[in-house]
Amino acid sequence: MSLVVGCPRCRGVVTEHQQEWACVDHGPTPPLWRPGEASYESFTAHLGAAGTFPTYVPWPMGPDWQVSDFAVVGASPEQACATMACTSGTSRLDGPVDVFVVTEEAGTGLGSRVAGTGGRDPGPEVRDGTPVARVRLGRTAVPLWVVSAGRTDEEFDRFVVVGEAEGRWLWIVLRPASAVLLLRDEWILRDLSGLGPLLVDTRFGGPRPPW
Ligand SMILES: [Zn+2]
Numbered sequence: 001m002s003l004v005v006g007c008p009r010c011r012g013v014v015t016e017h018q019q020e021w022a023c024v025d026h027g028p029t030p031p032l033w034r035p036g037e038a039s040y041e042s043f044t045a046h047l048g049a050a051g052t053f054p055t056y057v058p059w060p061m062g063p064d065w066q067v068s069d070f071a072v073v074g075a076s077p078e079q080a081c082a083t084m085a086c087t088s089g090t091s092r093l094d095g096p097v098d099v100f101v102v103t104e105e106a107g108t109g110l111g112s113r114v115a116g117t118g119g120r121d122p123g124p125e126v127r128d129g130t131p132v133a134r135v136r137l138g139r140t141a142v143p144l145w146v147v148s149a150g151r152t153d154e155e156f157d158r159f160v161v162v163g164e165a166e167g168r169w170l171w172i173v174l175r176p177a178s179a180v181l182l183l184r185d186e187w188i189l190r191d192l193s194g195l196g197p198l199l200v201d202t203r204f205g206g207p208r209p210p211w
C-alpha cells in the first residue's frame with residue numbers, strides 16, 4: 001500500500017503488536033494512514049483504506065486548486081473513524097491557501113491536531129452563540145462555530161471552525177487565518193469517495209501543508 005502509517009494525534013512513531021497499534025506518546029490508538037505523496041494512485045489506496053467513511057472537499061474545486069494531502073484513521077476499512085483532505089490553491093487576497101476538511105468520530109483527535117487546538121475534541125465553543133458559517137452536506141446545512149487555535153506561531157496561522165454532521169465532528173481549517181473571508185459563501189462539501197470516474201479529473205499534488 002502506498003500509504004505510510006503514523007499516529008492520528010502527533011508525528012510520533014506507532015508500532016503494531018497483534019493488530020493493536022500504539023503511539024510512543026499517546027499509547028493505544030487506531031493508526032493514521034497518509035500518502036508518501038498526494039497522487040491519484042495514493043488517493044485510490046486512501047479510499048480503499050477508508051471503506052464507506054466519507055472524505056470531504058469543498059466543491060467544485062477551483063481550476064488551479066488541487067488535493068495536496070489526505071489521511072484516514074483506522075486499523076481496517078471497517079474501522080475507519082476519521083478522514084482528512086486538504087485542498088490548496090490561491091485566492092486573490094491571500095495568495096496560497098490551504099483548506100483542510102476533517103470528519104471524525106468523537107475522541108479521535110485528528111481534527112484538533114490539524115487545527116492546533118490541543119486535546120481530542122473541540123471545546124464548548126461549538127454550539128455556543130451564533131454560528132459563523134454554514135456548509136452544505138447533501139441536503140443539510142451544517143452550522144459551524146469558531147474554535148480558537150491555541151498556538152500562535154507562524155506555522156499555525158490558521159482559522160478553525162467546527163460543527164457536527166452525521167454524528168461526527170466536522171472541522172474546517174483555513175491557512176492562513178485571513179482566508180476566513182472565503183467562508184462568506186456557503187460552501188458545498190463533496191464526498192470524494194462517491195465521485196466515481198470523475199475522480200480522474202481531480203488534480204493531486206503541490207507542496208504538502210504542515211500539520
Ligand atoms: Zn501520538
